[in-house]
Amino acid sequence: xxxxxxxQRLGRAGLAVxxxxxxxxxxxxxxxTGLPDLVLHLRLLVRELYSVGVLSVAIIVISGLTVGxxxxxxxxxxxxxxxxxxxxxxxxxxxxxxxxxxxLTALLFSGRAGSALTAEIGLMKVTDQLSVMEMMAVDPIKxxxxxxxxxxxxxxxxxxxxxxxxxxxxxxxVGVGLLGVDSGAxxxxxxxxxDLYEDVYNGVVKSLVxxxxxxxxxxxxxxxxxxxxxxxxxxxxxxVVHTAFAVLGLDFVLTALMFGx
Amino acid sequence: xxxxxxxxxxxxxxxxxxxxxFGFGSRVIIDGMDIDIPRxxxxxxxxxxxxxxxxxxxxIGGQWRPSAGSVEVDGVNVHAVGRKxxxxxxxxxxxxxxxxxxxxxxxxxxNVAYPLREHTRLSESMLRHLVLMKLQxxxxxxxxxxxxxxxxxxxxxxxxxARAVALDPMMIMYDEPxxxxxxxxxxxxxxxxxxxNDSMGLxxxxxxxxxxxxxxxxxxxxxxxxxxxxxxxxxxSLRDSSSEWVQQFMHGLPDGPAxxxxxxxxxxxxxxxxx
Numbered sequence: 001x002x003x004x005x006x007x008q009r010l011g012r013a014g015l016a017v018x019x020x021x022x023x024x025x026x027x028x029x030x031x032x033t034g035l036p037d038l039v040l041h042l043r044l045l046v047r048e049l050y051s052v053g054v055l056s057v058a059i060i061v062i063s064g065l066t067v068g069x070x071x072x073x074x075x076x077x078x079x080x081x082x083x084x085x086x087x088x089x090x091x092x093x094x095x096x097x098x099x100x101x102x103x104l105t106a107l108l109f110s111g112r113a114g115s116a117l118t119a120e121i122g123l124m125k126v127t128d129q130l131s132v133m134e135m136m137a138v139d140p141i142k143x144x145x146x147x148x149x150x151x152x153x154x155x156x157x158x159x160x161x162x163x164x165x166x167x168x169x170x171x172x173x174v175g176v177g178l179l180g181v182d183s184g185a186x187x188x189x190x191x192x193x194x195d196l197y198e199d200v201y202n203g204v205v206k207s208l209v210x211x212x213x214x215x216x217x218x219x220x221x222x223x224x225x226x227x228x229x230x231x232x233x234x235x236x237x238x239x240v241v242h243t244a245f246a247v248l249g250l251d252f253v254l255t256a257l258m259f260g261x
Numbered sequence: 262x263x264x265x266x267x268x269x270x271x272x273x274x275x276x277x278x279x280x281x282x283f284g285f286g287s288r289v290i291i292d293g294m295d296i297d298i299p300r301x302x303x304x305x306x307x308x309x310x311x312x313x314x315x316x317x318x319x320x321i322g323g324q325w326r327p328s329a330g331s332v333e334v335d336g337v338n339v340h341a342v343g344r345k346x347x348x349x350x351x352x353x354x355x356x357x358x359x360x361x362x363x364x365x366x367x368x369x370x371x372n373v374a375y376p377l378r379e380h381t382r383l384s385e386s387m388l389r390h391l392v393l394m395k396l397q398x399x400x401x402x403x404x405x406x407x408x409x410x411x412x413x414x415x416x417x418x419x420x421x422x423a424r425a426v427a428l429d430p431m432m433i434m435y436d437e438p439x440x441x442x443x444x445x446x447x448x449x450x451x452x453x454x455x456x457x458n459d460s461m462g463l464x465x466x467x468x469x470x471x472x473x474x475x476x477x478x479x480x481x482x483x484x485x486x487x488x489x490x491x492x493x494x495x496x497x498s499l500r501d502s503s504s505e506w507v508q509q510f511m512h513g514l515p516d517g518p519a520x521x522x523x524x525x526x527x528x529x530x531x532x533x534x535x536x
Binding site: 127128129131132134135136137138139 | 360
């Protein structure tokens, strides 16, 4: 009896998850069909690029810098045991460009901009701003969601590039500036070991996928939020948690596909 | 635009609801309603909270779909047409939400200009003239540069009203326009609803439970309760109604056909824990 109830509950929860996933996919289709309309409303896109992209630059650059500094310090202490401290440049660059840049940028983006997108769209729903748009014969998916979605998808790869660049500078400051690694070796080995296609290109693809998924989750959670204060609060939390799971899971899949041999 | 210009279907009834049913899951909200909204008149849908008044407006606007029955607006079955046709129809409807639902990132001027920017290609000077005319009509031309956060509740509703009539619609729906307003604001909104209806040849549908206010400005009132139309007619005929329920509602009596107590077990048994 208890087992039956447990199975039923599990089945219902499973169905609810798939039902919501289906809704999210249909929502994404609607958003994608709304993108061409943005050509006529470039001002909306520019405003959102500023809001989700430009305003995220500070947190991304500062985080990248500190991650790079820590990475430089840790890697130096490990590499010196093998007499390989001159390889600090490529080790740090590969870690950042392949993994840490795209992943941490997506997670930071979700916390700074994704949660704000969810809250903003959710509050527009609570205050009937989306309904009033519909009643004015204006599609809120085209005017509210699509520009935010595209801005987020464009911003994350650019922010990831900034994160990696700041991280490399941070590692350079610690490795070369403080610990005495040769500056020429730092840059020349990095240039030699980091491959444009294998490393940089794959990192860009990863950050593009993460940006799309993180923004998709953020705008969907906002649009699908229960229109109450508590509903928006829960949706905002879900955005950050689901994005973290999705990004980390996808990172493994993409890494296996790109570098799995 | 006068009343005749708005009549594209040659029918005196602008909105026809027939056999309307709607619910959330197993909870029935609307249980077989037939309502006619005459063209050019102010019609109020009145009833206690939670009886589906706002739901009716959302069904008329095509935002929600009934489980059975039909809603025709100007001869168009709202739920049988495609999105394009529905949007075309909505351009001829205005709606004022209870909260005003102003866009918080836009100024008063830009809020009123929003539907015009979306649906017309007017020059900036023409658009400015139109917006100022609409704001003048609601007495807020001087507030054009304020942001929604700087407005009082009554001012926000007046801006929402100016925005709702920006495209010169054939009808306008008001969702609880008087709730939570001071007497002066109530008076202003009452006057605006009647004045705009008559001067622009609109058809107005008000959803409210403010008996005195709507009685003063409505041409006809539909009383609804528990998902059904209880009675309808001119305000005076409802005041003279022999229905106990209508009398209770019109005079605000605490007990009657609509009971004071929520259904519960017998009181003494409940206290003794034997219920």
